[in-house]
Amino acid sequence: MFKHPFYSKGGVVTSESAIATTIGVKVLDLGGNAIDASVATSLTLSVVLPHLGGIGGDFFALIADPSEKVHYISGSGWAPKRLSIEYMKSRGFNKMPNEGPHSIVVPGLVDGLRVMWEKFGTMEWKKLVSIVVDSLKDGFPISNSFASALNSSKEKLLEDPGSKKTYFSNKESYTAGDIFKYDGLINALILISQDPREFYEGPIAEKAVEYLNSLGGAFELSDFKEFKAHIGKPISIELGDNTIYEMPPNTQGITTLQLLKLLEYLGMSYNSTSRERVLSHLRLYEPIYAVRDAYIGDPEYMKTTVEELLSQEFLNNAIKSMKYRNTLSTQGSDTTFFSIIDESGYVVSGIQSLFTGWGSYVTEPTFEITFNKRASSFNLIDGHPNALGPRKRPFHTLSAMIIKGKERVMSLGLSGAHYRPQLHAQLYENIFRFKMNPQEALEHPRFVWDPENNLVEYEEGIDMPSANELNGKKIIKRGYPSRIGVAAIAEILENGVKAAYSDIRGDGSSGGQV
Incomplete structure (x- = not known):
């Protein structure tokens, strides 16, 4: 560490x-x-x-x-x-x-x-x-x-x-x-x-x-x-013993929940740095981001409910039929x-x-x-949920998580803009699937897909598949640690002690009462 x-x-x-x-x-x-x-x-x-x-x-x-x-x-x-x-x-x-x-x-x-x-x-x-x-x-x-x-x-x-x-x-x-x-x-x-x-x-x-x-x-x-x-209500899903809370539309919090739900449902086998993990995640990113860009915006203008978008039937159909067509600028990740x-x-x-x-x-x-x-x-497409309009709130990349389990309550978030759901899902898996402690999870190598440019960035330490296996996607290797997201976690442990964790990738600092 x-x-x-x-x-x-x-x-x-x-x-x-x-x-x-x-x-x-x-x-x-x-x-x-x-x-x-x-x-x-x-x-x-x-x-x-x-x-x-x-x-x-x-x-x-x-x-x-x-x-x-x-x-x-x-x-x-x-x-x-x-x-x-x-x-x-x-x-x-x-x-x-x-x-x-x-x-x-x-x-x-x-x-x-x-x-x-x-x-x-x-x-x-x-x-x-x-x-x-x-x-x-x-x-x-x-x-x-x-x-x-x-x-x-x-x-x-x-x-x-x-x-x-x-x-x-x-x-x-x-x-x-x-x-x-x-x-x-x-x-x-x-x-x-x-x-x-x-x-x-x-x-x-x-x-x-x-x-x-x-x-x-x-x-x-x-x-x-x-x-x-x-003030409103968060959205959530249940995975095992955990309730995972995210931010509702107009944020992309629902995309995190969709990814986690599909990863659990499909039950794919891989370890934390393997090429199988990269391939399994990337197969889901394109259809789920297509859902995001087609359906999410100011909730007053959305035509599909959160419940529908989180249903297993909808998600199963999405991964079979949705193709990514960019309607958003994906540049930048400063948060x-x-x-x-x-x-x-x-x-x-x-x-x-x-x-x-x-x-x-x-x-x-x-x-x-x-x-x-x-x-x-915003886009300028008439009738789209995220079309520009007076006094309308745009689709928003900001989101953050709270995870409640039997033995802990955890807060998790990061910079990352359009990469955020991908990185939220990876961090969740690191902790709850691969049993890393939160500090290890934060410092673990990461990978992301840039939908606008159809490229994959990854940190040293990830076993990256070939461009051919990634259907010709451009691949960029970053030294470790890179600036692929700057994350932080805080939690209440089973014994009531509070813990705070910060990422090696930024200038972050954790502190508390003594």
Whole structure:
């Protein structure tokens, strides 16, 4: 093992930032529960890893409460009401852009945190946000991830005046450990500390609409003011002694459950690094991703129910008849996941993202908020469940898991965008089929199929089949460890001890109460 788990009789936090993990633990030490710590951890991640999960993005969570009921939080933003297929086609677009103002939805992260905290939190909202502000207002040493993202995306960021001002006013390049200081973003957090709806109903929204529309956007203040996140029900399946919870549509959580259900049903024999495992998984990826892209979108517009999509009859027919036809851009995998468990037994599995690194490459300069590119996931196909529409939520790659068994409750998630269901399924198998401990499961070599380019990427250590066996798919070998997903796991063990695990592939850090 390259990293070591953190065990605690109290609470634990695992995230992709040592700073965020430390602040999450601080909230637990001050008497907050896992939801309070999640608010502070999420907002900290939005500052220290803005390219992955800034407040201009979306947020989702699964929460298992001490009574073992699981809840779903959706902070999925919607398209502005003026944005439609007709609007885009009249401006010469035949598909959604991957950057710029028309790739942006109203950010859902802040309101997602609000509804989660209002339902389950215990500490004062202002105090939680102030802990983040006080910790970061004078600047912070940047991680290797943040420094690399700034340097590798400099050319694109300089094209946007707001991004140029925010990230390159005083420095030409960055190294891990450099001090980075925000002014505008800290001011935004101070406003949000007074009332989270300030993000949607005050000067932050006003400046966002003004700047985005100066670039040709189609936003109105009402798009922000009328947006609300919501609490819902997760989806789940039973496998053996485990109940596996995932996030419902508009997320791709159902794709994870479909893969796991088929892998169990077909009962294929293989070991964890074998070519047979690769072949068995890849045979399922194409038809199940075809199902995903044909059926999943904003649930208000879907024509097929979750129950139908998870039925064995539907899945059996799908693997015989469905052929993959890409309707989505599969580029990018920049997301950040965290998990927190408190002493009382609350478990939070939280995930946030701009979609790809730096999202739309658009940053509002007054409050230094970089915006997502989630609208790029829409298509312009009339009648499709994921067709662009006013106030519609796009198909979403973000999802995360909670697994409840006889002897443990586990939270699991990762970065990975369109690869996420594949990697969720591999991690689940590593733990529950191959009996690895979670740290071993995280560090085990991985493989993924890129549907857009029909290629297979794999890490050293996997016995990869030949291109001929893979029907001519291109094969790319990565050194170990690569950046194929950055995962984390937290769990409650049979004896009540909490454990947190982080991935060798990222800058992640696990910590907890002592």
